[in-house]
Amino acid sequence: MFGLFLILPVLAIYSEQLEGATPVLMGIALGIYGITQAMFQIPFGILSDKYGRKPIIILGLMIFIVGSLVAALASSIEGVIIGRALQGAGAIAAVVLALTSDLTREEQRTKAMALIGMTIGLAFMFALVVSPWLAFFIGVKGMFVLTAVLAVGAIVVIIKAVPTPVQRRNLEVRAVPAKMLELLRNPQLIRLDIGIFVLHFVLTAMFVVVPIILLERLSLPTRDHWQVYLPALIASIVFMVPMIILSAKKAWLMRIFFAAICILLFAQCLLMWRPLGVLGMTVCLFFFFWGFNLLEAMLPSIVSRVAPAAGKGSAMGVYNTFQFMGVFFGGFLGGLIYGAVGVTAVFVLCGLVLLAWAWIVFKAPQPTLLDSLVVRYQGNVSQADFEAVNGVEEAIIIDGESTAYLKVDKQLLDHAALSALTN
Structure with missing residues (x-):
């Protein structure tokens, strides 16, 4: 990579x-x-x-x-x-x-x-x-x-x-192809897949024009572009860490998620107004990387928690496909808009796409967030036996593997009962 x-x-x-x-x-x-x-x-x-x-x-x-x-x-x-x-x-x-x-x-x-x-x-x-x-x-x-x-x-x-x-x-x-097709009908996962598409669409579209702005509009030689990227990235990490820690609390997760989209949207608004000088561009990219890094860290975690039991690999397969499609369409449409209308129009395009994503997230119900657990068991244990354990929301047993894939609510999970069942 x-x-x-x-x-x-x-x-x-x-x-x-x-x-x-x-x-x-x-x-x-x-x-x-x-x-x-x-x-x-x-x-x-x-x-x-x-x-x-x-x-x-x-x-x-x-x-x-x-x-x-x-x-x-x-x-x-x-x-x-x-x-x-x-x-x-x-x-x-x-x-x-x-x-x-x-x-x-x-x-x-x-x-x-x-x-x-x-x-x-x-x-x-x-x-x-x-x-x-x-x-x-x-x-x-x-x-x-x-x-x-x-x-x-x-x-x-x-x-x-x-x-x-x-x-x-x-x-x-x-990633199981048949399972991936099934997951395309899961509205919670599709909203997250659209999110990673938008995130990488915006990233690639922006980098059609950002290097050109630095070189031609701000007269910053290519060898010195790191002077913009480095402080923007460092500051974004400093501001990202406390929000990631806060998002670990279930009640705050989707609030932080929505806030990160709004930060990205704010960055596009700043870029539309043609920031003055290298410092202004650094500030704009700080907001962009702050939102981008937050969402890049949060999205895979949310997908894994929303995915059904034994379906995380397939869910991530769909997710990665949407991500790479976002890269392609971001580059293609970013170049098309830049050539036809100009630099500012690319940021307008990114802003509109982000606004649509923000609206989808705002109107969507709170996703069901569960943790995945893979356990080995001995003897004759059924799927119903696992699902009878308090805190186990879903169980899939693979014949011949003596392995159970569980989706659990860790706050409610009866560890003693699960341990007794598997041993």
Whole structure:
């Protein structure tokens, strides 16, 4: 993911130098990896169930390397689009999560998944800061080569340092296509899927024009763009942490969630008014990253709590598909609007999309938030036995696995009764 994030802050500026470049094609180059990620993540997951996690991860990284080199060698915008599409076709995110699940004990799995999410977030922030600096010293072509080198390093790590797991079919991680289609009819989950679509739509559309504003309107050289991104990101983290802590209380969760959308909307309003100078742009991006980072952290957690028993993997599969589609359409429509109307219109578009999302969240009923629990059991225990335990709202038993997937209210859960049942 770091390799994909690394290009985000500089591709819009670089694309203007390429043969055949137009704002629309620039936006497509920025977001095209989203459509191929959405297309290939589920097939890669299915292949990894059949052929093993590590071989499919290596295959995905090899496709990513080819895409990076194609983009590095391209002299036209069409060549970069092809390269970026190939980068996205190496869609291994779901397989990496499945590998993590296979290699961790059930009691440690939540921590491992949280660590991966935190690492991706840090990679995004680090990429924003170092990308303009790298573009100055090695050029964007060099950055594409660098992403290929990083992928080669990842292959070496997978081969040499990562154990080969005993295959397990954990439904808390696996995305099952039939189950995904069923979850598309779940209104609570669909509202969250729309949310991640909007969030990444806005992110990608903004980065069609933000680097251009910094370079052309504010006369800030590309190598110095980090001077805007870094303080905005640091301040956003400082303000985000207390709100995340507050959101841990169930009564505050959706209030903080709605407030984060409003913060994003406020950032778009500020950007529409053409902020004065580098300081003004830094303030605008602070509000944007504050809201963005809050929602990026909260959305997966809410999805996992709303998803049905044994359905978290499928729910996250739908969620990730909406996220990557948001990346593509944000780039495409951001470029289209920028070319047809101008910079300010892109922020108007983002503001309208965010306003629609805020309205959906405001009118929606409070989601039912439950925790997932996977337990092993011995003997002849039925689904009804588990659902009879106080605090267990839903139970799914997988025949032949002696495993039960539960949705529980931890405040009401009778731990003693559950322990007696499983032992």
